[in-house]
Amino acid sequence: MDFEEAKAKALIQQMQSPSQTSGGSISVSGAVNTEPVCPQCGLLHPPVRPGEKCPNAPIKIEGEKVDTTKFLVDLKNICASQIEKKNIKDVEKMFKSLIVEIIKFLENYKEK
Ligand SMILES: [Zn+2]
Secondary structure, three states: OOHHHHHHHHHHHHHHOHHHOOOOOOOOOOOOOOOOEOOOOOOEOOOOOOOOOOOOOOEEEOOEEEOOHHHHHHHHHHHHHHHHHOOOOOHHHHHHHHHHHHHHHHHHOOOO
């Protein structure tokens, strides 16, 4: 599920929430979403542990929100096409190596 999809789902859940309907006395058992709205991303999902960053939360740089999701989707698509092209079997191993490379890259990355 991508970010936009999750956002849409959360909105639908909010609209369907019994607390939003006025004057009704309908009690729907088993249909209540017990997942709280995440304060970091505003979506409904199991809460992150205290001090932990929500993976859906947008990166904030000097008060400005940067939507990293679209870049991550691009990365995912690049990985998927290479996995297919190279016929990579051990995807987990590939991703572990990729993460090591990404960390190295980010540590050495300088703007300009
Ligand atoms: Zn969240």
